[in-house]
Amino acid sequence: MEYAENILGTIGNTPLVKLNKLVEDLPCLVLAKYETFNPGNSVKDRMALTMIEDAEADGRLKPGGTIIEGTSGNTGMGLALAAIVKGYKCIFVISDKQSKEKMDILRAVGADVVVCPTDVEPTDPRSYYSVSKRLGQETPNSWYVNQYDNPSNTKAHYESTGPEIWKQTDGKVTHFVVGVGTGGTVSGVGKYLKEQNPNVKVWGVDTYGSVFKKYHETGIFDEKEIYPYVTEGIGEDILPENVDFSIIDGFTKVTDKDAAVYTQLLAREEGMFLGNSAGAAIKGVLQLKEHFKKDDVVVVLFHDHGSRYVGKMFNNEWMKKMGYLD
Numbered sequence: 001m002e003y004a005e006n007i008l009g010t011i012g013n014t015p016l017v018k019l020n021k022l023v024e025d026l027p028c029l030v031l032a033k034y035e036t037f038n039p040g041n042s043v044k045d046r047m048a049l050t051m052i053e054d055a056e057a058d059g060r061l062k063p064g065g066t067i068i069e070g071t072s073g074n075t076g077m078g079l080a081l082a083a084i085v086k087g088y089k090c091i092f093v094i095s096d097k098q099s100k101e102k103m104d105i106l107r108a109v110g111a112d113v114v115v116c117p118t119d120v121e122p123t124d125p126r127s128y129y130s131v132s133k134r135l136g137q138e139t140p141n142s143w144y145v146n147q148y149d150n151p152s153n154t155k156a157h158y159e160s161t162g163p164e165i166w167k168q169t170d171g172k173v174t175h176f177v178v179g180v181g182t183g184g185t186v187s188g189v190g191k192y193l194k195e196q197n198p199n200v201k202v203w204g205v206d207t208y209g210s211v212f213k214k215y216h217e218t219g220i221f222d223e224k225e226i227y228p229y230v231t232e233g234i235g236e237d238i239l240p241e242n243v244d245f246s247i248i249d250g251f252t253k254v255t256d257k258d259a260a261v262y263t264q265l266l267a268r269e270e271g272m273f274l275g276n277s278a279g280a281a282i283k284g285v286l287q288l289k290e291h292f293k294k295d296d297v298v299v300v301l302f303h304d305h306g307s308r309y310v311g312k313m314f315n316n317e318w319m320k321k322m323g324y325l326d
C-alpha cells in the first residue's frame with residue numbers, strides 16, 4: 001500500500017506544466033511550477049511546515065501552544081493544516097483588503113481570524129504587523145511566526161522547491177520568475193538554482209505601490225513608491241529579511257489591471273485556474289520577453305488557487321467595477 005501518514009506527507013513534489021497559448025510569442029520553453037497541488041492549495045504549505053518544525057526543534061513552539069501570524073491567507077492555511085495534525089491552536093491576523101473567501105477558509109480549518117485595516121502605516125498600532133506582534137506578546141504559550149523575517153521560510157524553498165525545479169528540468173532551467181511578497185520563494189529557490197548554475201537568472205515580479213523594484217535598483221527605500229494596490233500576495237511596503245536582493249537579477253512591475261486580466265486568461269487559455277499573483281507572474285514573464293532566447297527554459301512559479309478569488313478576479317461584475325474589463 002502507498003499512502004501518506006497524514007495530510008502533511010502530501011506537501012511538495014508538485015508538477016511542472018508547460019504553458020502554451022499565452023506564451024506563443026516567446027522564443028523559449030516556459031514551464032509553470034504548479035503549487036496548487038499542495039494540500040492547502042498553495043506553495044505556502046511548504047514553508048509553514050518548515051517554520052513549525054524549526055520552532056518545535058528549538059523550543060519556540062511548545063506542546064499545546066498557540067501559533068500567531070499576520071497572513072494574507074495562504075500561510076495561514078499551511079500553518080492551520082500542520083496545527084491540526086500536531087495539536088496547536090492558531091490566531092491569524094489578516095488585512096481587510098483580502099478576499100472574504102480567504103478569511104472563511106481560515107475559519108473553516110479552525111483558526112481564529114482577526115481583521116485589520118489595510119491603509120494604515122506598518123508602525124500604526126492597528127496595522128496587521130503591529131496587531132500580530134502584540135497578540136504574540138499577550139497570548140500565553142504562543143509563538144509569533146513572522147514569515148517576513150523568519151529564515152525557515154527561505155530555507156523551506158532552498159530545501160524543497162529549488163531542488164525539485166532543478167531535478168524536474170534536468171538542470172536545464174535558465175530563468176526563474178516569481179512574484180515576491182515575503183521573499184521566501186524567490187530567495188530560497190534562487191539561491192539553490194544559482195548554487196547549481198551561477199548563470200541562472202532570477203526575476204522578481206512586483207506591483208505598483210510596492211518598494212521592491214526601486215530599492216533593488218537604487219538602494220533607496222522610497223516611501224513615495226508606497227500606495228494602496230489591488231494585486232494580492234505580492235509587493236510590500238516594508239523590506240522583509242527574507243528578500244535576499246543579492247539573489248535577484250531584476251524586478252518587473254505588473255499593473256493591477258494586467259494582473260487581474262491575466263489571472264482570467266490563465267484559466268481561459270491554459271485551463272489553469274489560479275490566484276491573482278499567478279496572473280501577475282505570467283504577465284511579468286511576457287514583459288521580460290527581450291531577455292529570453294530560443295533554447296532557454298523559463299520556470300515561473302504559480303503560488304495559489306483560483307477558488308480564493310471567485311468574488312474578485314473571477315467575478316466579471318467586480319472586474320467591470322474596477323475598470324479591468326471593457
Ligand SMILES: Cc1ncc(COP(=O)(O)O)c(C=O)c1O
Binds near residue numbers: 180185
Ligand atoms: C498568493 C501569493 N502569491 C505570492 C506570494 C509571495 O510569495 P513569497 O512570500 O514567498 O515571496 C504570496 C505570499 O505572501 C501569496 O500568498
